[in-house]
Structures are given as structure tokens and as C-alpha cells.
Amino acid sequence: MLRTLVLCCPDWAAYAVAPQACGPATAGGVPIAVLEQHRVVATSPAARATGVRAGQRRREAEAHCPELSFIVRDKGAEVRAFEPVARALESFGVPVTVRWPGWAALPTRGPARRLGGEAGLRSAVLERVTPLGPSWQLGIADGAFAASLAAETGTIVPPGASAAFLAPLAIERLGDPELADLLRRLGLVRLGDLAELPEGVVLARFGTAGAMAQRRAKGLEATAGAPRPVAVELGVGRVLDPPAERVEAVVLVARALAEELAEVLARRGLACTLLALEAETATGVLARRCWSDEGGWTPGLVAERLRWQLEAWLALGEGEGEGEGEGEADGGIAAVRLVPLEAIPATGRQLALWGRSVESAETKVRAERVVARVQGMLGEKSVLRPIRCGGRGPGEQILLVPVGDPAPRLVGTPDAPWPGRLPAPAPAVVPDPPPPARLCDRSGLLVAVDGRGRPSAPPASVQVAGGAIEAVRAVAGPFPVDERFWDRRRRRRRARFQVLTETGKGYLLLLERGEYRLEGRYD
Amino acid sequence: MVVPPLAEPLPDAKGAAAPGQRDERAAFSLLAQRLRPTALAREELLGLAPPLAELIGTPGLRRGSTLVVEAAPGVCGASSLALALLAGPAAEGGTCAIVGLPGLGLLAAAELGVALEQLVVVPDPGRRSAAVVAALLEGFDIVLARFPAGLPAATARRLSARAKERRAVLIVAGRGVGAPTATGPALSWGEAPEARLVTVASTWHEASGAPSGTPLVGLLAGREVEVVARRRRAAPEEVRQRLLLPTLEDEIQPASWRVEVAPAADSARAPRTGRA
Numbered sequence: 001m002l003r004t005l006v007l008c009c010p011d012w013a014a015y016a017v018a019p020q021a022c023g024p025a026t027a028g029g030v031p032i033a034v035l036e037q038h039r040v041v042a043t044s045p046a047a048r049a050t051g052v053r054a055g056q057r058r059r060e061a062e063a064h065c066p067e068l069s070f071i072v073r074d075k076g077a078e079v080r081a082f083e084p085v086a087r088a089l090e091s092f093g094v095p096v097t098v099r100w101p102g103w104a105a106l107p108t109r110g111p112a113r114r115l116g117g118e119a120g121l122r123s124a125v126l127e128r129v130t131p132l133g134p135s136w137q138l139g140i141a142d143g144a145f146a147a148s149l150a151a152e153t154g155t156i157v158p159p160g161a162s163a164a165f166l167a168p169l170a171i172e173r174l175g176d177p178e179l180a181d182l183l184r185r186l187g188l189v190r191l192g193d194l195a196e197l198p199e200g201v202v203l204a205r206f207g208t209a210g211a212m213a214q215r216r217a218k219g220l221e222a223t224a225g226a227p228r229p230v231a232v233e234l235g236v237g238r239v240l241d242p243p244a245e246r247v248e249a250v251v252l253v254a255r256a257l258a259e260e261l262a263e264v265l266a267r268r269g270l271a272c273t274l275l276a277l278e279a280e281t282a283t284g285v286l287a288r289r290c291w292s293d294e295g296g297w298t299p300g301l302v303a304e305r306l307r308w309q310l311e312a313w314l315a316l317g318e319g320e321g322e323g324e325g326e327g328e329a330d331g332g333i334a335a336v337r338l339v340p341l342e343a344i345p346a347t348g349r350q351l352a353l354w355g356r357s358v359e360s361a362e363t364k365v366r367a368e369r370v371v372a373r374v375q376g377m378l379g380e381k382s383v384l385r386p387i388r389c390g391g392r393g394p395g396e397q398i399l400l401v402p403v404g405d406p407a408p409r410l411v412g413t414p415d416a417p418w419p420g421r422l423p424a425p426a427p428a429v430v431p432d433p434p435p436p437a438r439l440c441d442r443s444g445l446l447v448a449v450d451g452r453g454r455p456s457a458p459p460a461s462v463q464v465a466g467g468a469i470e471a472v473r474a475v476a477g478p479f480p481v482d483e484r485f486w487d488r489r490r491r492r493r494r495a496r497f498q499v500l501t502e503t504g505k506g507y508l509l510l511l512e513r514g515e516y517r518l519e520g521r522y523d
Numbered sequence: 524m525v526v527p528p529l530a531e532p533l534p535d536a537k538g539a540a541a542p543g544q545r546d547e548r549a550a551f552s553l554l555a556q557r558l559r560p561t562a563l564a565r566e567e568l569l570g571l572a573p574p575l576a577e578l579i580g581t582p583g584l585r586r587g588s589t590l591v592v593e594a595a596p597g598v599c600g601a602s603s604l605a606l607a608l609l610a611g612p613a614a615e616g617g618t619c620a621i622v623g624l625p626g627l628g629l630l631a632a633a634e635l636g637v638a639l640e641q642l643v644v645v646p647d648p649g650r651r652s653a654a655v656v657a658a659l660l661e662g663f664d665i666v667l668a669r670f671p672a673g674l675p676a677a678t679a680r681r682l683s684a685r686a687k688e689r690r691a692v693l694i695v696a697g698r699g700v701g702a703p704t705a706t707g708p709a710l711s712w713g714e715a716p717e718a719r720l721v722t723v724a725s726t727w728h729e730a731s732g733a734p735s736g737t738p739l740v741g742l743l744a745g746r747e748v749e750v751v752a753r754r755r756r757a758a759p760e761e762v763r764q765r766l767l768l769p770t771l772e773d774e775i776q777p778a779s780w781r782v783e784v785a786p787a788a789d790s791a792r793a794p795r796t797g798r799a
Contacts, residue, residue, distance in 0.1 A: 125631045125645065363664075367618045369661025371643060374655050378648060386629045399631040403643055425769040426630040428602035431703045465703050476742040498743055505599055506727050507741050518629060521703060522727065523594075523602035523741055 003108045003118070003159065005140045006147035007089065007125060010054075012102025013042035015134055016081035017071050019352050021046070022134050030338075031065050036073040045135065077359045078102065079308035081133075086289060088128045092121075097144075097274065097292045101308075105144050105292075118156050139164065143159040144292075149173060162219030167192030179206065205268040234268075235339035236260045241331035247311050248331055258302035259501070260336045266489045274342035275302065280335040287313050290341060304337065310336075353395050371403050380404065392421045393479055393496075394508065395430045396519050420481035422496065427508050427520025429440045434517035435465035437509050439472075439497060449511055450494040453480035462507060464501050464518050470501040478511070565658060565794045570611035574766050578750060581755025584665070588688040588717035592682060593697025594705040600722035600748035601699040603629060603635065603768050605667055608694055610636035617641065617664035623652045624669045624701035635769060653678050660691045669696040672707075679713030705769060715755050723763075724749040745769060 009015065013034045015022045019030045022044045029049035031306035033040045033070055040056045050065035061068055086143065089096045092111040098104050112121045116138050122453050129136055141152030141157035146166055157165045165175075168190045171450050172180045175317045178319050188194050194202070195217040203211040236257050244250045265272055278288045291305055311335065361437055384400040389395040397414060439447045441457035448456040463469045477497040492512065499507045506522030541741055545612040568583030574580050577723075577761060593667070594601035601676075609619050609632065618641050625646035626683065656668045660682070686693040695712055696750030699722075725748040746768055752762050 022555075026591060086780075219556060329679060330598055363616075363618060366661075366662040367643075370658055373658050374645060377605055377651060377655060377658070378645070382645055382647070384644045384646065386633075386642060388630075388633065388639060395631045395716075397635075400644065402648075423742065424634050425627055425745075426634055428628045428631040429626050429701055429703065430628040430630075431626045435703055467704060484552075500743065502727055503597070521599070522746070523599045523699065 003112070003140065004105050004143060004144050004147040005105070005108045005118075005121065005125065005138065006105045006144060006151045007085075007129065007136060007138050008103040008148060008151050009136055010102070011042050011044065011135060012082065012133070013073055013078055014071070016042050016101065017074055018044070018076040019081075019134075031068045032071055033061050033068055033069050034073050041073055045119060066367070068179050075247070075304075076308045076311050078253060079305075080312040083309075083312040083492040085315055086128055087125070087130050088132060089125070091128070092125070094291060097290045099144075103148070105147065108140055115217040116336070122156065143220055146505050158335050163195065166219055167195065167376070168215060174215060174216065176209065179213055182206075235333060236264060237278075237337035239335045239450055240333060243334040244518050245332040246388075247307060247314060248423060250310055250336060251307050252305040252335060255299070255303040257336065258306065261340065262299045262300065265340060265343065270340070270343040272340040272343050274340070275305075276339040276341050277306050277339075278335075278337040278339060279310060279313060279333050280337075282332050282334045286419055298510075306336070306338070343519070375403070390418060391412055392414055392418050392483075394422075394426045395432065395509070397421075397426075420479050421494075422498065422508070427506070429521040431518060434510065434519050437465065437516040437518040438463040439499065439509055439511075439516050445495075446516070447479045447511075448514070449480060453478060453495065459497065459499065462501060464521075470503055470505070472499055473502045474500040529777050531697070538748045549555060567690075569617055570615045572607065572611055574764065575607060575611075576763060578720060578764050578766075580752075580753040581760070584608065584692050585717065586664075586692060589683040589686055589714075591695045591697055591710055591712055591716045591719040592700060593710050594699030594722045595722075598699070598703055598722050598725055599702045599705065599767065600746070601697070601705065601723040602701055603631065603698055603746075604720060604722060604748065604750065605694060605767075606632045606635045606637060607768055608630075609642075609665060611664045612692070613638040613641050618662070619643075620645065620659045620663045620666045620668075622656050622659065622666060622668040623648050623671075624667065624696060626703065627701040627774065631769070653682060656682055656693070657685050659768070660689050660693060663691060665692040665694065667694040667696060669700060676711075676713035679714075680761075683712075683714055683716075694783050717755055719753045721751050721753075723751050732782040733761050 011022060014032055017034065021026045021030045023029045028424075029046045031045060031048055031052065032044045033052055034042045035058060038058055040052060040054050040061050042054060042060070043052045046067055047065055048059075052064050053219040056064075058070065082104075083099035086098055086104060087108055092106065094106045095112055096104055096106050106120055107195050108118055112118045115121045115124050122138055122140065124135060126138060137154060139147050139152070139155055139157070141147040141150045141155075142159060142162040145237045146157060146162040149169060150165065155165075158301075167190060169332075171183050171189055171194065172181050172192060173191060183194060186453070188197075192216050192523070197214065198215065199211065201353060202214045206213070216230060220255060231500055235383055238257055240250065240252050240253065249517050261272075272293075274290055274292045276288055278286060281284050291309075310369045314333075359417075373505045379478055381402045383403045385403050387401055389399045412508075430468055439459045440461050440463075442460040443445050443455070443457075447459045450456065459472050459475050475497055478495040479497075480495045481493070483492045483494070493510045497509045497511070499509055501507070507518060508522070509515050510519040510522035526665065529748075530574070531734065567586045568581065569586065571579070571583045584590075590608065592601055604629070609621075613619050614636055619637065620643050620775040622645045624644075629642075629644070632642070645655055650666065650671070652659030652670050653674065656666055656670075659666045666686075668728050682693060685691075692792050695710065695716070725746055727743050728745045746769065747765055749765050752764070754760060754762070
């Protein structure tokens with residue numbers, strides 16, 4: 001397990017937009033709260049002292065502190081403000097991972113040895129970041145999850161003791177409110193309670209999300225088989241010519257790149273957990289920042305982060321001018337790259353349920369939500385989506401897959417030549433299961449088809465599903481098909497007839513082992 | 524909502540030599556006109572093939588409407604007609620759902636122009652078809668559904684109202700749609716649907732050059748179906764029209780090709796069939 005240092009600041013959203021207000025009262029500290037979707041997400045220390053908490057509604061917060069002022073959240077500003085902190089951490093010479101602005105992690109092994117143990121590293125880090133922000137929390141433990149909980153109390157959990165450290169903590173600390181609520185109602189109130197359960201049982205009852213939560217509660221990496229470094233170079237990039245001076249010019253590219261990356265990863269069945277955003281300036285300076293996300297990156301999320309990060313770099317470059325050697329944005333951004341560094345097998349629902357052709361994302365989301373509701377009513381396998389696949393019969397050419405399941409590897413491509421397949425039009429009714437039918441010659445005997453595909457006699461009458469006997473006006477066929485003749489057990493010999501009755505009805509009949517069935521009705 | 528595009532630049536206060544009060548007022552009224560939110564009638568319509576549009580009496584499927592499709596007893600064509608109604612909206616990127624019709628041929632749907640990527644099917648909603656359709660109407664542009672016999676009139680009215688409220692189109696499948704035979708009573712729906720389309724006659728055409736009446740030749744190629752539409756709003760109330768459904772643009776080969784299919788028993792000489 002990787003020893004990890006986590007540095008976080010719960011008030012970052014407030015500090016980033018109003019650093020003065022977050023200081024002590026003597027230095028202009030006033031109660032402020034940052035709002036997102038009408039709820040408080042962060043507060044200044046002065047506001048917290050009066051009882052304002054994250055998660056409260058605006059009205060509630062005002063009740064606690066009448067002189068509270070509100071600021072709307074600006075995630076771009078948070079990233080911009082955090083960039084110097086990330087820089088400071090990078091100066092320790094190890095890769096820094098940012099999960100969100102105000103939360104960064106780094107492996108302790110190298111710097112701890114140099115700086116006289118983990119305690120030494122802690123004081124060195126605090127020394128660097130204290131001028132850059134308020135009330136830092138710092139913790140060291142095995143793995144990022146334990147370390148971020150250790151940060152709240154400022155502890156250094158000794159190696160191997162993470163499970164014991166986590167066990168007495170409340171189940172809500174998992175960071176998954178829905179799952180935590182369920183576990184609490186089942187009587188699992190501490191992380192230790194969840195960790196003690198047999199793994200198979202947890203997986204069976206709570207699915208992948210539950211299994212991941214349990215691994216976290218045990219002080220292990222969330223995914224069994226830790227995220228693997230991506231073996232193949234999967235990065236996507238774009239050269240900007242002329243170099244972009246303003247972020248707006250890069251944003252469109254960012255979105256396209258994010259989509260491209262999502263497709264590259266989806267093709268390999270991977271979900272990215274650690275992503276590096278890289279930008280190269282016209283003067284050849286390379287800026288790079290690693291972002292982590294356990295849930296995997298969606299294109300929208302990637303594009304958003306990339307935009308903020310570029311803003312941060314550009315702002316830093318402007319502010320420092322030519323003062324420091326790093327001076328970004330000299331002559332603008334010349335190239336942008338997204339490189340997935342670590343990935344896990346994608347297990348979640350696939351994003352592209354509806355293909356690309358559905359007009360707007362809104363339509364898609366609306367439809368997906370409704371489908372989820374119907375699945376809740378009738379079961380996961382009740383809502384199906386049709387996929388064209390190879391085959392000869394009208395029913396065989398359509399594969400029905402439950403919505404949310406990935407498409408299986410198709411048994412055959414629809415465009416391949418399928419000898420014996422009937423040309424269009426296909427029957428508009430394909431009963432399942434096919435009802436029995438009879439195709440008889442003039443003397444009332446069933447029409448047979450011999451080994452060479454010849455009928456025993458011209459068909460004269462047809463009877464479908466035990467209905468009335470109808471006279472035949474025209475017949476096409478037989479269309480014999482000998483499928484998988486190389487496989488004794490799965491071999492099927494069949495012949496199809498297209499029948500038109502005197503009453504103007506069209507039937508597709510299937511003969512197999514001397515029995516006719518109604519495969520389709522031309523309705 | 525669409526703001527009409529700015530066809531000409533607004534009169535500029537700086538540019539005009541003498542910006543009188545009248546010019547200002549004209550500019551404001553022009554601005555007000557341009558910024559007024561307008562829902563164009565065509566946005567309320569989903570695409571529809573021209574002959575079908577003539578039947579229904581509107582240039583497209585009106586959002587919020589309910590249609591009934593069925594066949595006269597013993598007549599074919601209702602399933603194709605229902606699928607053809609789905610094809611237009613699907614081609615425009617609309618989402619479709621089919622409920623309670625396990626026997627509907629989806630290959631035929633694809634051939635009629637329904638984009639399968641935008642389609643979901645709930646083949647067996649059991650006894651909850653009304654609840655399922657009510658839910659789907661909230662998220663899909665068009666829902667084709669078959670309900671079990673004896674659906675209460677009140678439920679039918681409620682579903683129509685839901686379609687109207689959610690700006691979706693509900694197509695109710697009646698006799699013959701997706702069923703092996705077109706038998707049973709005519710569909711009764713709680714309130715008068717926007718249009719009730721009934722297929723009353725259907726004639727299949729065989730592939731060109733096939734002498735009709737001779738067994739063993741003549742693949743089905745196209746079909747003429749006669750539809751009677753009873754409409755609630757458009758005049759005249761009842762129209763009768765003949766449609767080619769389905770139709771093939773290019774003529775398929777004469778029926779003689781059928782003999783050239785590989786003989787079944789001769790496995791050594793049989794062409795390599797698909798790796799199924």
C-alpha cells in the first residue's frame with residue numbers, strides 16, 4: 001500500500017474567491033458562504049463559528065448568521081487559486097495528484113527519507129503551503145482514502161494501521177451518502193462493521209459500489225487489483241496553430257479532445273482514474289497536472305477540468321510575467337494533450353446508450369431517466385434496445401440487449417453476404433414463439449423439401465396457427481439453409497417459403513424437421 | 524423557443540446622422556419583435572412521410588396527440604403502417620419506444636426507416652402497461668403501445684392527457700398490429716383520438732416479371748394498402764387513401780435466382796456460410 005500524504009482545505013471554495021474574508025477577524029475576516037445550487041458548499045471560519053455549515057440552504061444559513069454574505073461558486077477561480085499550491089507541492093520532487101481544488105495527494109516515500117521521516121515531511125509541507133492558504137489539514141496514511149480522513153485530525157497513521165484507524169469512524173465517512181444511509185439502516189454504523197463482512201456477500205448485495213466501499217473501509221485501494229498504469233500510449237492531443245492566447249480558443253478543442261479520449265478508452269473497456277492534462281506553450285515550456293477521479297472521467301468533466309487548468313496556467317503566466325523561469329503562456333498555448341495515466345476496467349453503465357444521432361444531450365438524459373424508472377418498475381431486463389446483427393431469418397437479424405448492458409460481440413455483421421437470406425421487405429410481424437403452420441399440396445399432404453432444395457409438390461393451401469385453410473396464390477422458395485454443417489450439435493437445416501394467399505396475405509413459413517412454423521407475417 | 528435571426532443590423536445610434544425619437548422607437552419595436560419568444564408551429568410537429576401527412580391532415584405528427592392504428596378484420600397492413608409512423612420522427616433524431624408488442628418485426632421497422640439506435644422496446648410490461656406508457660411518455664418523443672383488452676376508459680383518457688402535457692405522441696396499436704392474425708374487436712379508446720387509421724384493403728405486388736398465380740415464383744416486392752382515416756380536427760372528417768407500404772425503390776431481381784441457392788445436402792460444395 002502506497003504511503004500517501006493528503007493536503008486539503010475544506011474552505012477552499014471560499015478562500016479562492018475571497019481570501020481576505022477567510023482570515024482572522026483582525027485581518028478583515030467576515031462571515032461569507034459560497035453557494036452552489038442554493039446550498040452552502042463552503043464557508044469562511046467566521047461564518048462557521050456562528051453555525052453555518054456546508055449543505056445548508058440559504059435561508060437556513062441566514063438564520064444562523066444574519067450578516068452572512070453569499071458568493072456564487074466559481075470553480076475556475078478555485079483551480080486558478082490552487083495552482084500555486086500544486087506547484088509548491090511539486091517542488092518536493094514527486095508526482096502530485098489533484099482530486100479537486102483544495103485536495104492534493106503525493107506519495108511520501110522519497111521526500112520523507114530526505115526530510116527526516118514523515119513528521120519532517122509534514123512540517124516541511126506545511127511550511128511551504130501556509131502562506132498560500134488558510135487552515136490546511138494534512139494527514140499521512142496508507143492510501144488516499146485513509147490519508148484524507150487522517151488529514152481532518154492532522155494525524156500520521158503508522159504503516160499498516162490504516163484499517164484500525166478507520167474502523168471506529170462513522171459509516172458516512174465513505175463519501176457515498178446513499179450507500180451510507182442504506183448501510184446505517186442495516187445496522188452497519190462504523191467503517192469497521194462493513195470491513196468485517198465477507199467480501200462475496202458485500203459484492204452480491206451491494207454490487208461493485210459496495211465492494212469498492214468495503215475495500216476502502218479496510219484501508220485498501222478502492223478497486224481490487226489497484227489501478228494499473230496504462231500500458232499503451234493512449235493520449236490524445238492537438239497542436240494549435242496559431243498558438244491560442246485566450247482560453248476560449250482552446251475550449252472547443254478541449255471538448256473534442258475529451259470526447260476523443262472517451263472513445264479511445266471505451267474501445268478498450270477502460271475507465272480512467274488518473275488523468276494528466278498537458279499544455280505546451282509556444283516557447284516550448286511544458287505544463288502538466290495530474291487529476292484523479294475514482295468514478296472515471298466523463299467527457300464533460302474532462303473538458304471542464306482542462307478549461308480551468310488552462311485558465312490557471314494562463315493566469316499564473318500573466319501574473320508572474322517574466323519574473324520566474326517557469327513563465328507560462330509565453331506566446332500562448334501551442335499544444336494540448338490528455339494522457340490517461342492509470343485506468344481500471346470499466347464496470348459502470350456505458351454512457352453512449354443512444355449512439356451519437358440523438359439530437360441533444362437533454363433528450364438523451366430525459367430518455368435515460370425514464371428508462372431507468374421503467375427498469376425500476378419491471379426489472380433490469382425489461383427494457384431492450386434492438387441492434388442489427390447478422391443472420392438469415394427476420395428475427396435472427398435483430399438482437400435485443402437490455403438497456404445499460406454493453407452490446408455483445410455480434411455473431412455476424414449484417415452487411416456480410418448471408419446466402420439464403422430473403423431480400424427486403426421483411427415481415428412486419430415476427431411472432432415469438434412462432435406458431436405452428438401447415439403448407440400442403442393439392443392432395444393435402446405436407447410439402448417436403450429434399451436434400452437438393454426442391455419441393456415435393458407445388459403448395460396449394462396454407463393454414464396458420466390453427467386458423468382457416470387458405471388457398472395459395474403464389475409461393476416463392478424454398479430457400480434452403482444449412483447452417484453450421486460443420487458442427488454436429490448446432491447444425492440446423494431449414495427451408496423457408498414465402499407464401500401469398502388468395503386473400504392477399506403474405507406469410508413467411510419455416511420448415512424444420514418436417515414441421516412448418518409461421519416465422520413472419522407480411523403485415 | 525426561437526429568436527428570429529437578426530436579418531439586418533439594428534439602427535445604430537452612433538451611425539445615424541440625426542437619431543430622432545422616431546428612429547429610436549422604431550428600433551425598440553423592432554428589437555421587441557425580434558426578442559419575443561416564439562414557438563414555431565413546425566417545432567410542434569414531428570416528421571412524417573407526405574402521404575401519411577395527407578391522411579392525418581397535418582404536415583407532421585402533432586406533439587401531444589394520440590393516434591389509433593388498426594386493421595379491418597382479416598386485413599393486413601396495420602403493423603407496417605404503425606412502424607411507418609415511427610420512421611419520420613426517428614429520422615429527425617426523436618426517441619421512440621414500443622411497448623407490449625413482442626411480435627413486431629424490428630427488421631421491418633429498420634427497413635421502413637426507423638433508426639434502431641433511437642428505439643427501445645418493452646416487449647412484456649405485464650399488467651402494468653398503462654404505468655409503463657405513462658412513464659415513457661415523459662421522456663420519449665413517440666410511444667407505440669398495445670394495451671391489454673379492457674383498458675378502462677378513464678385510464679385511456681389519462682394517458683392521452685399525459686401525452687398532451689408532455690408534448691409526446693402516443694400511438695395506440697389496435698387490431699392486427701404485431702399479432703399473427705387480424706381478429707378481435709375494434710379498439711375502443713377513452714376519448715376520440717386525433718386520428719384513427721384503419722387499413723381496409725391490402726394487395727401485394729410480386730417481383731417484376733413473375734406471372735402471378737404460378738406457384739414457386741414471385742417474391743413479395745411491394746404492397747398497396749388502402750387506409751381510411753377518421754380525423755378529429757381536420758376536414759373532411761374521413762379520408763381514404765392508397766399507400767405503397769412497404770415499397771422498394773429498385774426492382775429486385777426476377778424470381779429465377781432462387782434456384783441458385785446452394786443445395787442443402789451437398790456440404791462439400793456448399794458455399795461457406797457465415798460464421799454463425
